[in-house]
Amino acid sequence: MTSRRARIAGVYEHPRREIPDRSVSQVHAEVALGALADAGLAVSDVDGYFCDSSTGFGPVSMAEYLNLHPRVVDSTETGGSSYLVHVGHAADAIAAGRCAVALVSMAGLARSQGQRPTARSSGSPEAAFESTWGMSAVTGYALAAQRHMFEFGTTSAQLAEVKVAASLHAQHNPHALLPKPVTVAEVLDSPLISSPLHRLDCCVVTDGGGAAVVVAPEVARDLGRRCVKVLGHAETVKHTGNGRIDLTVSGAATTGPQAFAEASLTPADVDYVSIYDSFTITVIETLEDLGFCEKGHGGPFVLDGALVAPEGRLPCNTDGGGLCNNHPSNRGGMTKIIEAVRQLRGEAHPAVQVPDCTVALAHGTGGSLGTRMGSATLLLGQEDV
Amino acid sequence: VTPARLPVPAPERTPETEAFWKATAAGRLVLAHCDDCDSVIWYPKTYCPDCGGLSVSWTDASGRGTVYSFSVVHRAPGAFSDAAPFVVAYVELEEGPRVLTNIVGCDPEAVAIGQAVQVVFCDTGEGSALYRFEPAAPPGDG
Numbered sequence: 001m002t003s004r005r006a007r008i009a010g011v012y013e014h015p016r017r018e019i020p021d022r023s024v025s026q027v028h029a030e031v032a033l034g035a036l037a038d039a040g041l042a043v044s045d046v047d048g049y050f051c052d053s054s055t056g057f058g059p060v061s062m063a064e065y066l067n068l069h070p071r072v073v074d075s076t077e078t079g080g081s082s083y084l085v086h087v088g089h090a091a092d093a094i095a096a097g098r099c100a101v102a103l104v105s106m107a108g109l110a111r112s113q114g115q116r117p118t119a120r121s122s123g124s125p126e127a128a129f130e131s132t133w134g135m136s137a138v139t140g141y142a143l144a145a146q147r148h149m150f151e152f153g154t155t156s157a158q159l160a161e162v163k164v165a166a167s168l169h170a171q172h173n174p175h176a177l178l179p180k181p182v183t184v185a186e187v188l189d190s191p192l193i194s195s196p197l198h199r200l201d202c203c204v205v206t207d208g209g210g211a212a213v214v215v216a217p218e219v220a221r222d223l224g225r226r227c228v229k230v231l232g233h234a235e236t237v238k239h240t241g242n243g244r245i246d247l248t249v250s251g252a253a254t255t256g257p258q259a260f261a262e263a264s265l266t267p268a269d270v271d272y273v274s275i276y277d278s279f280t281i282t283v284i285e286t287l288e289d290l291g292f293c294e295k296g297h298g299g300p301f302v303l304d305g306a307l308v309a310p311e312g313r314l315p316c317n318t319d320g321g322g323l324c325n326n327h328p329s330n331r332g333g334m335t336k337i338i339e340a341v342r343q344l345r346g347e348a349h350p351a352v353q354v355p356d357c358t359v360a361l362a363h364g365t366g367g368s369l370g371t372r373m374g375s376a377t378l379l380l381g382q383e384d385v
Numbered sequence: 386v387t388p389a390r391l392p393v394p395a396p397e398r399t400p401e402t403e404a405f406w407k408a409t410a411a412g413r414l415v416l417a418h419c420d421d422c423d424s425v426i427w428y429p430k431t432y433c434p435d436c437g438g439l440s441v442s443w444t445d446a447s448g449r450g451t452v453y454s455f456s457v458v459h460r461a462p463g464a465f466s467d468a469a470p471f472v473v474a475y476v477e478l479e480e481g482p483r484v485l486t487n488i489v490g491c492d493p494e495a496v497a498i499g500q501a502v503q504v505v506f507c508d509t510g511e512g513s514a515l516y517r518f519e520p521a522a523p524p525g526d527g
Contacts, residue, residue: 240483243482
């Protein structure tokens with residue numbers, strides 16, 4: 001499959017964070033056209049289409065709206081990790097010769113429509129045994145954080161470092177919802193939402209969306225664009241395992257090693273990471289599970305500006321992440337891909353551009369943490385990797 | 386702090402979970418045991434995730450457990466918004482499963498991982514009761 005490795009030829013992040021004057025399908029169209037223009041391609045070139053179900057009939061509705069005629073279609077639903085799964089599936093379809101230009105788009109109006117993250121269980125068989133007890137998305141992550149603190153001695157100040165790093169990056173992003181740098185003390189002084197998580201441990205709620213165009217290597221060659229190679233990808237669903245919940249291990253413990261193996265790379269080869277940051281604990285637990293530090297050492301690992309570009313040991317979420325920049329439709333997976341592509345193309349903001357960035361990792365988390373969750377890892381690289 | 390402070394929403398019931406919820410109305414916490422491999426099954430269902438068995442028997446749990454993790458909820462959704470602060474927790478039952486629930490009957494700030502708890506029931510008024518947990522009585526008490 002190596003010779004057929006797909007390329008990401010175009011990406012686009014909607015510049016707005018509050019879009020009360022648009023429909024969801026309008027935002028889909030804006031980001032789809034933006035990513036295709038970035039790639040130098042047209043709607044008529046698309047022969048594979050990937051999206052979630054936010055527009056009702058999902059890819060069927062949107063294929064009609066956009067006037068696509070896909071040979072490959074996929075609406076895999078794994079929450080915020082869906083779009084990394086879509087890119088992985090697009091890369092597989094391209095390697096198999098089933099399509100040559102795959103469009104992945106996502107959009108939503110969570111902010112102006114007042115949608116808050118939910119435990120995503122309405123109508124599911126587990127719903128009666130969870131939402132009935134006042135469970136919410138933030139509480140799910142809080143339970144993981146509390147257990148992580150108990151097992152490994154992780155502290156609220158260590159969690160806060162993740163937010164501080166995101167805010168230091170966001171100050172350079174003119175589109176970020178929260179562009180103001182914050183301190184550890186400010187995170188700890190913000191109101192508790194669900195202990196041990198404070199308000200500033202939580203991501204933003206925004207409207208918006210983004211899109212990516214994944215193409216066959218021969219298409220990429222003819223575009224004359226700086227494309228990014230899909231080096232490896234892996235996806236999984238982790239769940240409660242018949243009541244044997246382990247809150248301190250995420251699906252990244254499965255997808256990380258698989259993606260690295262496919263790419264023939266190790267964590268030491270990675271120059272930049274986009275790590276899903278629905279909450280600060282999500283980043284710490286995911287970094288451990290991906291192998292960037294020993295299990296349980298994620299708290300100490302993020303100290304001393306480790307995540308801050310360009311000088312930190314492992315620059316992370318240089319767009320400001322979901323914590324400060326953008327978490328469109330309560331789903332941060334697409335923006336994770338987009339910033340990784342910017343870094344590899346050398347198109348991140350100059351203040352946060354990682355020098356000689358040749359390998360990047362993007363990781364998506366969907367649903368909760370440690371319990372019932374989608375998980376997807378992408379390894380991306382420059383053309384000569 | 387009493388259990389009555391928290392909302393007691395009636396859970397959605399299905400034919401698969403009817404035996405479970407009917408038992409709660411009688412003040413019993415029952416667990417599905419797989420007839421084929423004897424695994425304890427959680428959440429309640431008639432499919433055994435461990436062996437694929439489709440036949441289960443419902444047996445009484447001891448109602449005792451320990452706190453595996455917890456969160457004091459200060460901002461809550463929907464009907465629970467007026468009840469904050471309250472505690473959402475995973476309790477590890479003596480029989481093994483880690484069960485999402487509330488800890489009641491104590492100061493939320495007094496809850497700790499590893500704490501021994503015992504089940505209490507809160508009647509929904511619709512033929513079911515919610516299983517919640519409160520600190521276990523100290524040994525020799527009462």
